[in-house]
Structure formats: structure tokens, C-alpha cells
Amino acid sequence: MTRPVTVVTGGSRGIGAAVCRRLAADGHDVALGYVRDADAAEEVAREVRAAGARCVTVRVDTAEEADVERLFDVAEAELGPVTGLVNNAGVSGPLGRLADTDTDVLRRVVDVNLLGTLLCSRRAARLMTARGSGAIVNISSGAATLGSPGEYVHYAATKAAVDTLTLGLSKELGPDGVRVNAVAPGAVDTDMHAAMGDPERAHRMAPGIPLRRPGQPEEIAAAVAWLMSPDASYTTGAVLRVAGGR
Template sequence: MSRQQVSVVTGGSRGIGAAVCVRLAADGHDIALGYRSDADAAEAVAVRVRAAGRRCVAVRVDTADEAAVDLLFDTAASELGPVTALVNNAGISGPVGPLADADAEGLRRALDVNVLGYLLCARRAVRDMTPTGGGAIVNLSSAAATLGSPGEYVHYAAAKAAVDTLTVGLSKEAAPAGIRVNAVAPGIIRTGFHADPERPDKAAAGIPLGRPGTPEEIANAVAWLLSADASYTTGTVLRVAGGR
């Protein structure tokens, strides 16, 4: 008998994270939804998960805080059962503009959330999944990791390059425990992430497919990597960027 899928999704209250929660619920996953501050938005996503017939618990978490990460996973295990998947999605852009103009505190916080947060969540996921027969991790990277994002957020691009390296290295380390580790690298997606709400449409001319992507298109890729259809896929960074 296959195990019930219990997925921890960080940054699950909006944008790509919210779309991932809804898609995984449709695929039969129970969801532990981690969110940073907007409890109402988190509960709205939880309502959609439950409407799909799945269980959902929403937990406030700062993923750069080790104790908060442990609380998220402990709550998932106690209320839903053994965790079988992690979607490392919580992230922030940090300062927007040339690196020369960025403040150190903003840079530090961005690296804490986008790199340390991923490491802490992945570490806990491996600890939990190893004795229970394995599982899967999907890290949300970005096309910025290879494009560099000059003039916008070079530090964010650097953090996402670190996520790619984490994905490759951990996939090899965790494979003997039956844990697959992959990443999805979105391009420009129509979400509230952008400081300029019109940025996705302004950038459309530079995207080979001629349009920004949707959160649901990223969620589809995440769902595939967590599914049995991707059982021989690990250490992969799947670019979903409209050709960019």
C-alpha cells in the first residue's frame, strides 16, 4: 500500500506557493502550509486545499529560524502524518536595483531566507524522511541563477545559484536514503513578487514564448517532480521560463 502523501510547502500563502498547495491537493497530498505573516491569505489557501478533500494545517514560520522550521515539521508530522515531500518555496527579493546601492541588512536578510532557509528546511526534511522510507524535495530556484539579473537583484540571482548547487549536491547525498531532490527554475511569472506590478508584461517582448508564465504552470512542474512519474529524476534543475 502506498503512503499518504504529506507535503510541507513554505511560502504557501500566495503566488507560486499557493498554486503549488492547490495543485498538490488535487493530486491527493495533505498540506502543511508555511507562511510568514499573512494568516488570512494562508487560511484562504487552506480552505481551497480542504475543498479538494485534503487536510491542511497552516503554520506561521520564518524559515531562516531553526526553531520555527522545526515547529513547522513537528506540526506537520503530528497533525498530518510522516512528511513525504518538501517544496522549498519561501523567498524574498531583497533590495531592488544595482548591487552598489544595496544596503547590507537587506542583502543579509535575503540570503538568510533564500539560502539558509532552504538549507534548514532541506536538512529537517532529510532527517524526517530517511527513517520512513524516503521522499522528495523540490527547491524553487529561478532563471535569474543563470541570467544574473543585472540592475535588479544580483544578490537574489546569486542566492538562486546557491539553490541550484544545493539541489545537485543534496540529490547525491540523499539518494541512498531514497530521497529525490530537484529544483524548478521559473522565469518571469505573473505574481505579486515583483516590485513593479507591470514588470511581467513589460518583459514579455524578451521572452521567446511572448508572455509571462502563471503560478499554475510552475505548480504543474513541481507536481510532476514530486510524482511517481519522476521516480528516476533527481539532481535536476527544470527550467520553466518560456524559453528565456
């Protein structure tokens, strides 16, 4: 049988890297999109290849249409027909109140988290509907329903939009044999918190999480892998919360 070929955006670190490793272990070949750290991307690619999968790395800013088109073009040319997409690339900007957030931060968060997801999903939809099958998994956030006041309501708003996109696109593409789902992580122990200005944030949140700990990237990757697998063949339009009960 032909191996699945999955595009993973933001695949060089954190949840994205864990997704790449898990999908490789499950038999996927991977097109790894990254925006900045080529060395980190190549390290993940080496791990993917060590698991017996093929992997290509592509520098891509998902907010740029030409970059997105190139990502999928390279994936198809190097690995074969794209059968899956994991929309993982995302940014939050510094923690803080909306009133104190610069316009350029707001614009970047919307461009990457929402426009980038739309652009990648559009290209995937064009490829997958023509072939009559495929799976898209969007990485949302528990923030979409919590609102994240005082931290990043702008980020939460983009993730709520991703949830709506997941629902609408699942209904639009279902008749074409394409499934669309999302995973909504809670506080996960990655370096994203350091990028927001609070490296210990995930651990500080632990007392307010029913399971009393932050999640690990591999736990999110496991949920993504299930939604991408044949075991989830009757699942579409779902937003699977993986947030320790929060």
C-alpha cells in the same frame, strides 16, 4: 495507501499557493508555511480542503531554526509522516544595483533564500532518510543563470546556490531513497514584482521571452507536481527550467 504529506513554505500566495492547490488536487495533504498573512494562508487552506485534502497552516520564518523545527513538528503531529518538501519561501528586496542595496536587505535575502532552504532541507533529510523515501523540490529561478544585473544580483546569487544545493543533496540523499530536484521559473505573474517596486515588471519583460508572455503560477505548480510524483521516480538532481524559453 497512505496519502503523501508535503510541507510547502511560502504557501500563502503566488507560486506557493498554486503549488498547495495543485498538490491537493493530486492527493497530497499539505502543511502550509507562511510568514505574515494569516488570512491569505487560511484562504488557501480552505481551497486545499475543498479539494479533499487535509491542511494545516503554520506561521514560520524559514530563516529561524526554531520556526522550521516547529513547522515540521506540527506537520507530523497533525498530518502524519512528512513525505515531501517544497522549498518555495523566498524574498528579493527592492530592485536595484548591488552598490545601492542595503546590507540588511542582502542579509535577509541570503537568510531566507539560502539558509531557510538549508534548514528546511536538513530537517526533511533527517525525517526522510530514516524512512527510506521522500522528495524535495526547491524553487530556484532563471536568474541563477542570467545574473539579473541592475535588478537583484544578490537574489540571483542565492538561487545559484540553491541549484548547487539541489545537485549536491540529490547525490547525498539518493542512496537513501530521497529525490531532490528544483524548478527554475522565469518571469511569473505574481505580486512579487509589486513587492520589488515594479508591479508591471513581468509583463514588461514579455517581448524578451520567446513565448512572449509571463508565466502563470499554475504552470510552475504543474512542474513541481510532476517532480513530486511517482512519474518522476528516476529523476533527481535536475533543475527544470520553466521560463518560457528565456
